[in-house]
Structures are given as C-alpha cells and as structure tokens.
Amino acid sequence: MKELIETLTGTFGPAGAENTISSVILEEIKPYVDDYFTDNLGNLVASKGDPGQAKLLVAAHMDEIGLMVTYIEEKGFLRFTGIGGIRNELLLGSRLVFENGTTGVIGLEKLKEKKDPELSDYYLDIGAKNADEAKERVKIGDTACFLAPFALQNRRVMAKSLDNRAGCAVLIETIKNLPRELPIGVYFVFTVQEELGLRGARPVSYRLKPNYGLAVDVTRVGDTPEPEYKMNLALGEGPAIKVKDSSVICHPLIIEKMTTAAVNNRIPYQFEVLERGGTDAGAIHLSREGVPSGVLSIPCRYIHSPSEMVDLDDMEHAVSLLSALLQESW
C-alpha cells in the first residue's frame, strides 16, 4: 500500500491532463480485471464480475488540483489561473512541476494594502531570465501540479494529491484483493476533471447505465485545533460513510449496505456530513433516471494544500470495506 500511494502521489495529473496518471493506474490493474477501456474524455474504465447481474459503478477521480499558465511576462515570470479549488493563502513558497519536469516556485507581489492576496498577486518563477527562456520550457495553457516529497510517519502519510490518489489506491488495492468471480458486475472508473465540477463522472455514468453508484474520495476532518467546520470526523477512526455533502444526499439503501458490511466485518467506520464540497457521486446519482449512490470517504487533513495527510489504517479499512461490499449480492 505504501509504495502504491507513493507512486500515485508522485505522478503528474492536474484536471484535464490525466494521461500519465491514467497509464500508471492501468499498469497496476491490468492483470486483475476482465476488461478495460478509456472513454472520449479520458475516464479509465475497468470491469470485473458478472455483467448479467446488477451493475455497480465505483468511481475515484484521478485528477488533482493545479495551476494553468495564462501569461508570460517579459522577465520570464508566469501568471496563472487555478485548476480546481486553489486556496490562495497556501500558495506562497509552494513548488510546482510541469509535465516536462520544469519546476517553479510561487512568489507574491508586495501588497499595497493589507488584505487577502488575490490569485493575480502571485506569480510562478521557473528561473527563466526572460520571456524567451521561459517559452522554451512552457507555453500558455500548460498545467502544473504541486511538488512535495512523500513521507510516512506514525502510520500517517504526508503527500501531495492524496485528494484523490488515496481513493485511487483504495480502488487498486481492492481490485487486487477481489476473487476472480463476483456476484455482481463492477465497473471501476478512474474519472477525470472532478476538481473542475464532476465533469468526467457525468458522461461515463450515462454511458455505463449502472444500477448503483459509489464514489471513493477523501473528506475533511474536524480533529485539528480550531477546525474550519464542526465535524465529528477524525483521522484514524476508520473510513467514513457519507450521509450528505453539497453535491449529493446519499441514498439510504447504499448507506445501509455500507453500514451493514462494516458491522458484519468488524470494520471501524464513521458517519460523515460535509457542509461544503462535492464528489463524483453528485454527478452519478443524477444520471438518466437517477442512480442510487453513496460515498466511501477517507478522512484527510489539509485538503488542497501541497501536503495532505491520511491515515494508513483508514486506507486499509477502506479497502476491506469496499472489498466486502463488492462480494455481496445487490
């Protein structure tokens, strides 16, 4: 599990540029699935189990937040826009990397008045002395993701893009765990562009017409000093069964299925009500005539920062819970 998370979080993949991460994931799962394909938007779909039975779509988004270059200044500094929910206050001093390996550090202009800096007050410095040097390495529209080293300490992982490579890792480990035969048909979908508004999940659930939907994603916690939101969720207390976020009210049937599977297999779990934020389940459950959907969440601190944190035990329990869920009849 550790090596897998390290590989996945070490891979480039901002929303809209998921090719590399997609091929890394495919290499991991290829020997264990019955079939796979990539759809028009880049969603990676792998299937397993009996397609004659109820079909379950299990989605984890493989994209991450990042920046996109909008302007190259004469002196070689880059201006940018956010890809996904960028938090301005976390940017200064962050390192970013482009797909071709070009690295940059974020600087901030002197502010004329005391206020929260806007995105346009920041710039990216790739060490270029002028625009021409900069243009040899990057062009307008190129995207970059955070660059931060992986660390594992006290069973807790610190890394970039745990949102949602942690979810991808849970899917991959589950795929490797499962027996050859399943009582249901399962589509494992590694979706694109979740961070831009659940854009990948929408067409892929239209295409697959599942009977049920499940998203696996990270969620906020309330166990840090003076947390932003009043939540009971804590790192290390088990994966979370989502009840509601701003994109979906989870279907009671799925919540019950998940809870029963956790209780029967003695897997610790927590209930989650998230005030802000959405997941792919938001798009899946409104596909066509509606798809009963739920979310398996991995508690995560410092979401959308260069160093997010999850608990390895939570991850392993999430794999156990998902594996149990997929071996039941639906």
Add this chain to the structure above:
Amino acid sequence: MLIKELSDLPGVSGDEKKVRDYIREQLEQEKIEHFTDSMGNLYAVKKGRKNSGREHQIMLTAHMDEVGLMLASVEKSGHLRFYTVGGINEWSLVSRPVIIGRDEVPGVIGAKAVHLQKPEERRKALQVDQLYIDIGARSKEDAEKKVKVGDYVSFDVQAGSMAQGRMISGKALDNRAGCAALLELLQKEYEQGFTAVFTVQEEVGLRGARVAAYRVNPEIALVLETTTASDLPELKEKDFATTMGKGPAFTIRDGSVVSHPRVLERLIQTAEEQNRPYQFRQYAGSFTDAGIISQSRAGVKAGVISTPCRYIHTSASLLDKKDWEHLVEIAAGFVGSVHEKGLE
C-alpha cells in the same frame, strides 16, 4: 384539510418518506396508478376519458421536500451541532421546537441566553455555529442513544387557520401547498390525462426534477410552487415579489428559467376566460424545478404557477386559501385547454 396535514409532516430534502407515504395513500384511495423511482420521486399517471396513452405529454410537478437541518456533530455535553439543508435564515432558528430523525425525537434550538451575551453580540443575528439543538441529553453517550450524525431535523409546528379561516399558517407551506394542489388536480376529470410528479430534493438543487423529467420525457411541464409574498410595510409596492390575495403568480423569468412564452400566454388566457385573478411574480431571482425540467433532453416547454406565501423558509409561513384555490382551477383549465387546442 389537505394543506395543513401535508405541512405538518417532516420532509427535509432527501428525507421525504413521510410526505411520500401520505400522498401515496391518497393516490391509492383514488385508485390512481403510481410508482416511485430510485431517488424517491413519486409519479402518478392520471388517465383521461379518452384513453390516449399520451399522459406523458403534460407533466405537472410539485416538490415534496422542505428546508430544514441535519445533525453535524455531538458535543461532550450532549448538545447537538447542525448544518442547514436548503436556504434557511439563521435568525429564524433560535428557540424553535424541532423533531429529529425517523423516531421524531423532540428538541429545542438553543443559544447562549441574553444575560450572557456581550452587548455587541445582542445586536447581531446569531450564526449557525452559535446555535445548538438541546434534546435534554446529559452527555454525548446519552445523546447518541437517541440520535446520530446525519439525522434530519424538522420544525415541530402544527398548521393552523387565521383571519376567519381565510389564511393558513404552517411550517412547510413551501411546497406542501403545491403538493396539495397537485393532489386536488388529480381528483378532477379530464378528456386526456397527464403525469403528476411529486419531486424530491428541490431545495438542495432541483435534483429530483432532473431525473423525473428524463424519465417522463414530457413536451410541456407546469410546476406548481409556493413563492415569496413580500407585501410588507418596509418595502415599496414595486419591490413586492408577489402580493397575498391577488391570485396565483405566474413566473415570467426566475434565476433558473424563462417560462416558455406559449405556456405563459395560455396561463393568462385560461385565467382571463375563467375570470380569475392572477399576478406576475415581480422578482427574477431564485430557482424552481422548471429550471432543470426545461433543459431536460432536447428541451421542455415549462412554466411556473405559484401560491404567494409570506415568510417562506421559516417555521411560520402564511398563505391565502383563495389564491391557492384559484391556482388549482387555472392549472386544471390549462391542462384541458392544451389538450383541446394544443399549445401553438
């Protein structure tokens, strides 16, 4: 009375079961064909005298859900913290009695007492994170025997009559008044039928209506709603969204939809022919199911007709019964007229 009984039922977005069960019982008594989809939308197929099999051509909808709260966490002391579900004003929450979860555990919404508030605190409206629900629990463990994170919370209010029976007060008139109207419409006789949908999760983003419109695949949709009446002393008449007692309101445009011109024209024509009062909703903001329905598949001709209602999205809203009765008759006339003459 139907509106009152419906209004008293708890049915916060995503937890519409009790409302759905009540409506389903009514449909069964009337022997009207019905079914429920995966999200909980309740569909009723009203057959006409001519059994044309074209009941899907016109879809009438009313959302069953209401705004409310959901439990977010439990404090050591046994007090419950919550989030709002749907657009709800914090200032309307303090000291309201509520019921929690399927078992309807009673509680009250509390806040720091006036004696303990600093002078500047007294002047400001209380925010959600300064409020909690008190169910009389002695500790976290004690509270968790009765409720859990994710439980729904609804106002505990009985609807009543006011002003010599002219007015109805209640907590969820938005949109149980629409549901009651739709039930009333289902009991009338028509040459050709229509499909009625009691939708879910309107208050959290028109979610039920999206999948309902996909399933029914209608040509024309009429949404029965309840809308803000802002005929209040501190506003000028030009700023009244709607006025109570001046008939149902037709929407020209809101934040989610421009009513289809043919639908709007036919509503006006129907009201004129029936010699009934009507008004236009003078506010172009906020959302209704018509927004999402009008964009379903290749597009649906959609309109909205609403009962004006004061103080919506609080535990004490108010409507004029006559407005509601006119709404029912105009909507019935609209259905008949579309069948008779088409919409063009």
